[in-house]
Amino acid sequence: QVKLVDSGGDVVQPGRSLRLSCGATGFILNDHAMHWVRQTPGKGLEWLTVMSFDGNRKEYADSVKGRFTISRDTSTNTLYLQMNGLTTDDTGVYYCARALVGYSLDLWGRGSRVTVSS
């Protein structure tokens, strides 16, 4: 079965770090560009970052540039999002997603909930 299983969501204090994971089954991560998107009450759906299929290109939204890092482990077929310097504005549900073509995202994980609170 083709799916993405995201995990790692938690409650953390402002300024702390968290790493989200996204395990891919039924397909090879290297064959697709992969994205992270979050959904917050204040901003709705917000695109965060993309890694190209070959891993050579990574792009970030201005809101997370310098704080978040996308990466992958091809041996385990897992995508990651390392989040540093978290603020309350980062509270939301984080989705990993596979690109069909360009930025059209045809497969989504179920989402990981991140709450940043003191």
Added chain:
Amino acid sequence: EVVLTQSPATLSLSPGERATLSCRASQNIYISLAWYQQTPGRAPRLLISDASNRATGVPARFSGSGSGTDFTLTINSLEPEDFAIYYCQQRGTFGQGTTVEVK
């Protein structure tokens, strides 16, 4: 940066009726537009890519049209499961969503 404006914010319709949703881009984006459906507690689901290409498994009652700055998602004959929130997207930008609710 492209801004996507969706209208209306809420559409109140009855099952069997046609829904017409609009997405306007702040600049020419050619056909680089996708549409998603989201129901409560679930991830978005891709409906349309490249403005008019239906994604795999999406019913034929969903259709997308438009190019440049004006785009439309049409749902012919609403089914109960179609009452949801719909988002348009162009690269790293999402619209604010249109809620299709039961009248």
